Every structure is written in C-alpha cells, then in structure tokens.
Amino acid sequence: MRAPARSWARVLGNRVVARDTRWIELECPDVAAAASPGQFVMMGTGLSDVAAPFLPRPFSIGARDGDGRLGFLVREFGAGTRRLTRVEPGDELLILGPLGRPFHLSPDRAVLCLAGGVGLAPFLFVSAEARHEGCEVRIVYGERSGDRVFDLGLVREIAGVDPELRTDDGSLGARGLVIDDLDLGDRPQLLACGPDPMLRACVRLATEHDLPLQVSVEEHMGCGVGTCQGCVVLSATGEWIKSCTEGPVFDATELTWQT
C-alpha cells in the first residue's frame, strides 16, 4: 500500500442525492491514483478556521476515475458534516489519504455487499473495481425510509449494478432489513458497512451460514493515521486496536461482537 499524502483538493461538484446527502467530487490525483476500495480519507477545512469540522472527518472513498477525481457520499449528521455538505465548486478541502486497510476480495467467490445507509459509499467503489476484474457483485442496500434513499441512477452509474433496495417502513423497495430474505445460494463472500446493530446482524448471518465476512467499522477519529489511538475497537483477543490503520475493514473474526 502506498503512503498517504496530504493535499488541498478542489471541489468539482456537489449535488443533492437524497435528503441531507450529497455526492461530492474532488480533484485529488494523488489519492485517486493510490486508492483501493474500502479505504477512506480524512477530510477537513484546515487550521485557519476553528469552526466545525476543526478535526478532519473520515469518509469512505466512493469512486475514483482515471482523471484524478474522487467521489464521496456525505450525509449530514452533525455540525461538521453540515459544513462539509455545503461546499461549492471551487472551494478547497484538506485531504489526507488514502488511509486504512481495503477490502480483500477472493477471486473465486461472488461478492455480496450489505449496505446500511451511507454505508453504501465504499461499495460503489468496491463494485466498480471488482466488476472491472470480472467478479460478480450484488449490493443489498437498506435505509430507514424512502426519502433517504440515494439517487439510484447515480448508484447504477458508479457501481455498475442495480442495488436491491430495502426500507424499514417499506416506503420504497422491499420492506425489511438488508439481511432479510437473502439469496445465499452461490455462497458469496459478504462485505458489510452500516450502523452497529446491522453489522452485528451480519455477523450472526455469516456465522449461521458459515460464510466469510468483512466489515467496515466506524469510530470517532483524531488523526486517521495511527498516532492518537482515538479510534479503537475491541479485537477478538480483547485488546483495543486502531480502526484507522488496522481497519476500517476487518475480517469479522478479528473483532469482539457484543451480542
């Protein structure tokens, strides 16, 4: 893996793709050239201004192209993402990346991505790259309600597949959770990213069906590069390990899962 770089990246585009959610494109050739699916960047506004986000925030790389462009799916959550979702073309953001361990795909199994909400972001990139290498990819994507569902045209354009949609309230797509009524007939490798309860459900599913599962976890981060030890998760052996450098992608068996 290549060393991370620090660079100011120009905002090329920012469009609304669901309620409170933007697709933000940045010109960031160093990161684009080096990135692998599952990796993330720290995105911030630099030192001159202490308004949130003062500390940079982690975001999964959602897409990259050969022209040095990166795409991010950014959902407004608190003060930091409120500001980041309001950037305009021409603004500059300070980017550190690419960071973290990517997904590892075995070529002999189909890929099934289980995405909860904005956890869809890394799978856009996974799908684009894996399909390029001839892997079969399916994405099951869940949201609480239909108004939160991302522009499916954009998803198809980037990921190259139509996601199977689920909503908790059934207002769009099938009613239910991403793990409900799954076709596991081809014994796929499972990749999951989303809120904690969803990840735990995916772990139960993988155990039950004896399928390999990688998860991308979220924890508060300080540095993103392994110096502060702010981002820890509990390893299978009961130690706090850094999710920014040892993750954010883990094999599910590397972690302790509270049931």
Add this chain to the structure above:
Amino acid sequence: MADLSQRLFGVDFQSPVLLASGTCGYGEEYADLIPLERIGGLVTKAVSLEPRPGNPPHRVAETPGGMINAIGLQNVGLDRFRSEKLPWLSENLHDARVLINVVGHSVDDFGAVVSGLDGEEGFLGFEINVSCPNVADGTMFGTDKRALSDLVTRLRSLTERPLVVKLTPNVPDIDAYARICEEAGADGLSAINTFPGMLIDVERRRPVLGNVSGGVSGPAILPMGVFLTWRAAAAVSIPVIGIGGIRSGDDALQYILAGASLVQIGTALFVDPAAPVQVQEDIEGYLRRHGVERLSDLVGALSLPENLPERG
C-alpha cells in the same frame, strides 16, 4: 538567514518546534507526512512499566476550538517500547531530538522506566508526565508538592540525561510547582498538559467519552497555556517548553515571548500534518521581518506594562 537553533540541555535544537506527546505516536506513524528530520524533535507517547490497555471508546471528540480525549495512556509498555519502537527512532532521527514521555503509578514505576531506558540509544532525555487527566491517578504527582519533589529527586538520582517535567494546568499555583521541580534537579519544564473536561450527548443523556471525562486541547486552551507558561517561566531559570493550542507561528511566538525556549504542537497535527513546518517558516519570517538574528533573543522578550499589578 534567521537562526532558529538554540543550545539547550547540552545539545543543539535546530528548531524550537517539537511534536507533543500522544499526538505523534512513536514518530514512525508520521514519517511519511512530516519531515521529522527538519523539525526540532518529538516527544513519544507515554511509556509505562507495564503495557496499558487504555480506555473504552469513544476516546476522542471535537469541542469548540479543539478536542477532548481520553485515550487512557494506552501504550506497549517499557519492554516492547525498547525492543520495537526505540530502534526506529534511533535509526531514523539524528537531527531531530527525541524525548521519551514517562508515566507511572508510583515513584518506583517511573524509576523503573527511566532506568530501563537510560542506557539505550536513540533519544535525548525524558519528559515526566505527572499531568494526565484521563487515568485515575494521572495527576497524583502533579498536584501534590511533596510527592512531586520526591519523584523528581529520585529520578534525578537515576539519570544524567535531560529530565523535563510536564506540568498540569490544574493547580492554582503553577509557579510553586515549577520551582519545586527546579529545586529537585529537573533540567526543564513542559507547560502544559490538557485541561480536564467533559462532553454530554444530550440526545442519549450520556457522556460522549467512554471514560466520562477527558482532557481538552487545541486552540481553545491557547490563552491558558500562554499564561501558565509565562508564570512558570518567570519562577525558574531552567528552560520551559510551551504547549497548548499552537497552530501558527504567531501562536508559537506568544509562548516564546512568554518565556518558552521550545514549543510543542499537538492537536494541530491532526488537522494538518504540515503545521510544524509551517509554524517554523512563520517564525523564521517573523525574525526576518523584525530584524532579530537569533530566536533565543526573543525568549521571554515580552514588554510588560510598568507598575504591573500583583498577579495571582
């Protein structure tokens, strides 16, 4: 060309800018992003006798103008530090000066770490951390004059290397603590560590940090750091390292004018790893603009109003 170097603790520091403990790991983690050999040096993450597991998450969160952390001094412990971390420092850093941040539950604990590292290569001296607010007994030595004096006296007897004591801001009379360290044989002081604080998630009605409380750092604490550095520096004749909220050359110069010989940058590294080099360049620009030949001429060069009222 303005001269940023200073001779302190018997060696030359090529620049006054160091990386603060706990914010630069053991150096190696930032080697790709910060030209370590071009800055003054770094202070390692705290090293304790036994490995420490650290606190449950969340361990960090943003606060207005900074952050709060409760890492809980997670570290690999003396043995693994010596065998796994120190060799990298020894092989890779020659111009940058390294201080090892040391913590312990008791005088014996601190002593064992200092003795266990004293004969090794790859570092200049020790920064004794008596000021961590994020573990139960973290400020025990930093807020008890008798205990602090005993600790520094004992460590002084164990090493001839530079011994710097990192003070807590959490006392009403930092000047008295500064003097105690000097009298007990410390070679320098670092001021300051983080301020104790707490954040509450009102939706969940729960503390944000797994440890409930933590230490506040970043630009928000700059004025307190400058003030406490000024008070500590005025009380002693040993060098003081100014710490707290530095993110620009002007911030660093405030500490230097207040009496600091060196400064450390912590939280700002997370925001932009280019900060240390930028701060250095800003200081150089200031020296040129003001026709100051050597940085050391600025240390404590603060003009105070006449008839200064008693401070307290």
